[in-house]
Structures are given as C-alpha cells and as structure tokens.
Amino acid sequence: MTDLFAKFQPQIDLRDGLLESGVTDPFGLVMERVESPTVAICNGKRTILLGTYNYMGMTFDPDVIAAGKQALEDFGSGTTGSRVLNGTYVGHKAVEQALKDFYAMDHAMVFSTGYQANLGIISTLAGKDDYIILDIDSHASIYDGCALGNAQIVPFRHNDVEALDKRLKRLPPEAGKLVVLEGVYSMMGDIAPLKEMVAVSKAAGAMVLVDEAHSMGFIGEHGRGVVELQGVIDDVDFIIGTFSKSVGTVGGFCVSNHPKFEILRLVCRPYVFTASLPPSVVATAATSIRKLMDSADKRAHLWENSKRLHAGLRQLGFTLGTENPQSAIIAVIMPDLEKGAAMWEALLNEGLYVNLARPPATPAGITLLRCSLCALHTEDQVGEILGMFAAAGRATGCIS
C-alpha cells in the first residue's frame, strides 16, 4: 500500500528538525483568554497581540457584542442552510445593505468566509476560454479560485505595471479577461499601484477585481481601500473583502455595480453549496461595518501607530518589507527559518505575539515576522512593543 502521506515527508522533516532544536512550535499557540483586541493570555502570560489583523479593534466593541447577543436570542445559533434555500434571514440582507452603504455600490453578496468569496467569484466569473491575469504574489484564496475554475491563468511579476500591460496586449483582444489585484499585499504590507494597473487593464478591455481584505476600514477617505485612496473605485468591477479583519468577525463578500451581478447567487457554487453565516455573526458584522463608516479618529491613530512602529523597528536595525509604512502590516524580514523561529519565541517570552510567516505563504522564499497593528494599541503599548523587539533581537543576534 502506498501511504498517501509520503508526499508530506519533506514538511514533516522540516517541522521535526525545527522542534528538535527546542524552539516552541510557532504554529501551535493557544490563546487561553482574550482580554481585549490587543491583549490575550498565552501560556499563563499577558501577551500583547501584534499579529491578529484586528485592525480597527472591533471584536470587543460593546455595540457589536450587544447586536450579536440579541441575534443569538432572536434567531438562534445557526441557519443550518444555504443562502439560496433556508439560510437567508433578515440579518443577511441587513449586512449586505450595510456593505452597499459602506462602499456606495449597487450590489453586495456575502459568503461564509473571505477565502470562499475569492474562491467563488473568481472560479465562477472566468470560464474556460477566458483569461485571469493575476499578480504572482496573490493570496492563496485567489490561486485556489483559479484552480477551481477552468480559465487560462496568466501570472505577472509583483506590482509590475509594465509586466501586466505586456501580457494584456499579448492576449487575444476578443477574449474575456479578468485582472485580479490586491490593495494591500498581506505578507510585506505593500500596496499596489492600482491607479496605473486599473488604467492599463481597462485599456485592454479587461474587468478588474481588487481584493481589499487588508485595507477595509482605514485606507481611503471612507475606509473603502486602496481603490478609494488612488481614486479608481469607480473603475473597478468587483471588490472582495472579509469580515475577519477590520470588521472583527468572520465572513467574506463581493461588492459591485455590475447590472447583472445578482445572477451570481444562483451560479456560484461556493455560495450555493455551503451553509450561510450564523445570525449572530451577520448581526455583529452589520453593526461593525456601520460603525467603521464613522471612524476617522481611529483611522488616524492606527496610521500613527503604524508609522511609529515602522520607524522604531528601522532604528533598531531590523530589515523591513517596505521602505515606508504603507498599511497596518509591518513585515520584519528574518535571515532564515531557524533565526525567525528563535526570534518569534523570544518575542513570545517577552510577552508579544506576532505571526511567523514562511514559504509558501511568503514571496521569494523568505521568512518574516509579520506585525499587524490595531487602532486600539495605545502609545504606551507601541513603546512596549519596541522595547520587546530590542530585547529579543539582541538576545537572538538578529540585531547588534
């Protein structure tokens, strides 16, 4: 008998080797208690959270929690059904209305996760003879959306407008084309030159989808993302987003002004053949989205935090993913996996949680410590975080 697990042996060996060195398993952390969007108890120790994507700190917002409790009381714990059968409650329509209002768009479709939103929309929109042109550093959910569908897949070099333009021009002019971009790339925290990319895509007759998972709520005047910041929101055809970052719960969505958008509810398999979100989740999401519309102060504070951490880490001598702070993600580049794991553990011992990210999630085979800031991190906490990075960096020899 062939053991179907044989193909995983390289990963098993890599993991065993890492754990044998005595380092704590960086992918086995358990949060024992969560005190706030910025603090949890891990291994009995108070730990500042700097790797949760909880950008706007909505997870403990009293209005959000109250809305969830009320929905749990009124509508029960789950829908036990697909959106197109018994799984659409008033709450699902309400959260879709909140999204339409938030983005000022005509249509909104809510999926059970952000991953499923990309999976569903991308695989359904692009058919067999169509082309999907995507950035090489696209998120796994985008690649998986491509793999689920039958379209022809054309990747181009990360954030390279010329590479995109050249490929668009080589494709048959009459073919259907979907260009897939992200506002913020989650590994390095860099933003895309959407203004130029959307322009060349439109010139080539392509439809454009932008994943704004990591920008919703704080980039752009109304928090609509990099598309808003760069003034191209009216030129993009689809925006994909998630409830599991700034919104503070779970779920995914697509918003669009396309007049025929609603048909997707019947033809998109990852929408149809799965259970809809529980009533409490859509109630918390709707409340949170409406509050995010009016969060200019929190946005400003989040940017301050991001700038201060970026400048502070650079000053300590760390290599960062971007020259300047472009989002609420700051990637600290590690020389290798062993050093990265050691630094991750040293930070945890200091009382700080960040994400250890490594290939294949990261580009170019690098290991990095990814930090994502929250609007509720206080000035003191950012100071504390920098102190922890200094101590852990020196202890592990990452900085001198």
Added chain:
Amino acid sequence: MPDRQQTFARVLEQIQPFNKKGVEVTEATRFAADLEWDSLTVLDFVANIEDEFDVIITMNMQAEIENVGQLVDALGKLTAGK
C-alpha cells in the same frame, strides 16, 4: 540554424542565470527534478521566456511542460503564426 535549434539555444540562454548547480542542459532536462527549481524560480523563468519570445505561457500550459524539449515544442507552436 533550423528554427527548433535556434529556439533551443535561446531557451538555454534564459536557463543559465537560474542554473545554479551548473547542470548540463539537454532537451531531456527536467525543470523540477533535474534543475531543482522551486515554483518561484519557475515563475521568474517563465516571465523571462515570455518576454524573450513575446508570448504568453499560461499556468495551464506550464502544467504540461516538464522538460526543456517540451518547452521548445510549445514555443514552436506559440510563435508559429508570428
């Protein structure tokens, strides 16, 4: 020089910067197994090949191409009309 040989020579030129182990490259050389390229190296190499030949090699086509000879064949077809 016949077209196919010319294409092979141009492909060879594109392979060299990524041929870190100095593997002797023939038409039978496999990208993953012999050159030991990971998926990121493949993406970079394909981008260069696309620009060199002014073609598109979709990921769907890439899945069918395992060795250098198959790439030369595919490029022959892609550039046939040019």
